[in-house]
Amino acid sequence: MRKIIAGNWKMNGKLENLLEIKKISNEFALSEIEIVICPPFTLLSAASEIAKNIYLGAQNLHPESEGAFTGEISADMLVDLGITHSIIGHSERRTEHNETNELVARKVNISLNKKLQTIICIGETELQRKENRTLEIIEQQLLDSLASNITFEKLIVAYEPIWAIGTGLIPEASEISKIHNFIRVKLVELFGSNASNIPLLYGGSVNGSNAPEIFRVANVNGALVGGASLSFEKFAPIIRAIENTDP
Ligand code: 13P
Secondary structure, eight states: OOOEEEEEOOSOOOGGGHHHHHHHHHHTTTOOSEEEEEOOHHHHHHHHHHOSSSEEEESOOBSSSSSSOTTOOBHHHHHHTTOOEEEESOHHHHHHSOOOHHHHHHHHHHHHHTTOEEEEEEOOOHHHHHTTOHHHHHHHHHHHHSOTTSOGGGEEEEEOOGGGTTTSOOOOHHHHHHHHHHHHHHHHHHHOGGGGGSOEEEESSOOTTTHHHHHTSTTOOEEEESGGGSSHHHHHHHHHHHHTSOO
16 A cells, blocks of 8 residues: 655745755655645745655646636646646635535546546534534545546545644544544445555644554555644654554
8 A cells, every 4th residue: 555645735835945845855765655745836836846756736726627717727737847646625625715525526536637646635523523423524525526437546535634633633543543444435335446545644733743653543544744744854754654654
């Protein structure tokens, strides 16, 4: 199984922060881990000049290939730049930009069709968790955001409980285990036994200290990291943690 550590810089990063990408690129030149950094769009072009042994991803894309969509970026444009990954349906986009499962599904489709490694984000709110609706919400998000006829070879699923994002809170390992196993079962139900190869990432307040325990959980094949991906000093220990985890 592939192991993936993806850093989502969100709306952070200026030209001076390219140095962090350079350091990661140099330090992990020989790593077998799939390291992905998703800086803001403004840095992608310059980052692609310096990211030698790591991958670059976009935090969003538009569901159409081109046209009169002011302010938007298409999958074609990203591919043109040599970008290999995308993040689709992050909870911040679902909440702040009213992205529905239906829109997320269209974005996933074009992203996969353009051969981008496509990280789809799913996860419950704090209220949904309190109401014991986590599995129900996750199943609905999977069913409504993934068409059954997609080519899922480049699909990656990130479980990001919304209440754990940027809060310093993380679920118990047993809870992550239960949910990741559930996602695995649902993906196999949707796509067949080959879906057991779809990497499952955990996201939400991952740092160098909690990473080793998270990576020991079965069906956790990596992490989608926010705040701790912004600096080499915080991101590198997370990559080392997964390098040191038994397959
Ligand atoms: P934090 O790691 O800052 O909690 O963010 C997680 C996230 O949203 C990654 O996409």
